[in-house]
Amino acid sequence: MSDVLILGGGIAGLSIARALTAGGASVTVLDRAAPGGPASRAAAGMLAPHAEFDDEDDPLRAFALAARAGWHDYAGALETETGTAIGYNASGAILIANDQAERARHIAFARRHPQEAQWLNAGEARHREPALAPDVEGALLLVHEGHVNNHLLVEALTRACANAGVRIHRTNATPIVQVEAARIARVDCDGIVWRPDVVIVAAGAWSGSIEGLPADAQIPVRPVKGEMIAVAAGTRPLRHLVWRAGTYLVGRAGLPLAIGATVEDAGFDDRLNPQSARQLFEAAKRAAPAAIGPEIVDHWCGFRPGTPDGLPAIGRGKLDNLIFATGQYRNGVLFAPSIAGLIARLILSDDDAALPAAFSPLRF
Numbered sequence: 001m002s003d004v005l006i007l008g009g010g011i012a013g014l015s016i017a018r019a020l021t022a023g024g025a026s027v028t029v030l031d032r033a034a035p036g037g038p039a040s041r042a043a044a045g046m047l048a049p050h051a052e053f054d055d056e057d058d059p060l061r062a063f064a065l066a067a068r069a070g071w072h073d074y075a076g077a078l079e080t081e082t083g084t085a086i087g088y089n090a091s092g093a094i095l096i097a098n099d100q101a102e103r104a105r106h107i108a109f110a111r112r113h114p115q116e117a118q119w120l121n122a123g124e125a126r127h128r129e130p131a132l133a134p135d136v137e138g139a140l141l142l143v144h145e146g147h148v149n150n151h152l153l154v155e156a157l158t159r160a161c162a163n164a165g166v167r168i169h170r171t172n173a174t175p176i177v178q179v180e181a182a183r184i185a186r187v188d189c190d191g192i193v194w195r196p197d198v199v200i201v202a203a204g205a206w207s208g209s210i211e212g213l214p215a216d217a218q219i220p221v222r223p224v225k226g227e228m229i230a231v232a233a234g235t236r237p238l239r240h241l242v243w244r245a246g247t248y249l250v251g252r253a254g255l256p257l258a259i260g261a262t263v264e265d266a267g268f269d270d271r272l273n274p275q276s277a278r279q280l281f282e283a284a285k286r287a288a289p290a291a292i293g294p295e296i297v298d299h300w301c302g303f304r305p306g307t308p309d310g311l312p313a314i315g316r317g318k319l320d321n322l323i324f325a326t327g328q329y330r331n332g333v334l335f336a337p338s339i340a341g342l343i344a345r346l347i348l349s350d351d352d353a354a355l356p357a358a359f360s361p362l363r364f
């Protein structure tokens with residue numbers, strides 16, 4: 001039976017902890033409060049691989065589609081286990097064609113993937129989604145895309161972990177790793193010493209700077225800032241995820257309509273830019289004006305964990321007992337159940353057959 005210490009208690013760390021305890025491991029999650037807040041709360045909660053990966057040759061696309069396919073069962077099991085509804089909704093997504101080139105691309109996509117997508121002319125699009133702008137000439141309906149309330153998801157995962165006996169230690173201090181003979185011998189924090197068999201780094205955008213880890217064992221994860229807003233309700237609530245020209249609108253259960261998101265290389269600068277908020281608001285009104293009320297009711301940012309090649313970093317690191325589960329970038333909510341399953345197989349069965357080689361942290 002493995003004794004596992006997970007650094008990071010966001011969606012990644014918690015979902016891995018749940019999967020490991022289900023397989024009999026003894027797990028501690030050590031979560032350091034990070035400035036700006038974790039990505040898992042900042043996210044929009046979309047489960048939208050087609051909308052995110054429109055390049056059909058993108059190596060992440062197949063992984064993302066498989067991840068989405070697992071979400072229905074994952075959400076059901078988590079809700080039953082914890083008694084917490086997480087607002088999983090396979091609502092479908094509407095991608096508004098913004099110009100002729102996009103229109104042609106969408107129509108061709110719908111022809112190639114009739115089980116997944118349908119081209120809607122202007123009338124059909126507005127019939128499906130009455131809040132759409134009057135100038136919309138057509139849209140692609142992606143029938144299986146969806147979303148989840150990521151705030152409730154974090155709550156449910158925390159509850160599932162607590163029920164399963166995961167020890168969750170939250171701290172304002174920085175955990176310090178000590179390496180001896182090419183393995184992590186101990187982790188110190190708040191006067192406590194852990195000597196786990198395995199350490200998993202699931203520290204989101206902070207995964208590239210783990211205190212005490214030698215430079216050649218660190219991996220190049222960087223923060224990619226994203227700002228989002230939420231708006232007051234308009235006259236017609238959205239039925240689907242809606243995208244137009246890179247801006248998306250997500251109506252999660254129990255939360256005001258969220259609109260995202262900027263993508264910025266700004267380090268860990270968590271200041272909010274009022275101009276970004278205004279631009280998101282205007283872009284959302286161009287997509288679905290009837291869904292939008294008169295004012296912005298919330299504005300926040302988070303840091304996505306990015307890698308130089310845009311692929312996740314999942315699997316063994318350069319020390320014997322070091323594993324990474326990070327680099328999910330824009331899709332860490334979507335990927336969470338799949339990553340948890342892969343890491344659990346790796347640790348509990350020493351089986352890395354299902355882990356895509358392209359995701360190996362050893363590539364850096």
Ligand SMILES: Cc1cc2nc3c(=O)[nH]c(=O)nc-3n(C[C@H](O)[C@H](O)[C@H](O)COP(=O)(O)OP(=O)(O)OC[C@H]3O[C@@H](n4cnc5c(N)ncnc54)[C@H](O)[C@@H]3O)c2cc1C
Nearest residue numbers: 008010011012032039040044046204226302331332333334
């Ligand atoms: C604006 C925005 C919108 C997004 N929208 C979506 C979306 O719609 N769909 C989707 O799938 N993904 C989305 N994402 C991406 C997704 O949020 C992330 O990929 C995912 O949340 C990463 O989860 P995580 O648990 O790895 O990181 P985090 O949630 O950041 O958690 C990491 C945790 O580690 C802690 N920590 C940091 N350093 C240490 C340390 N040294 N020791 C211990 N703990 C530490 C932090 O405090 C934090 O609690 C979005 C992200 C942003 C910013």
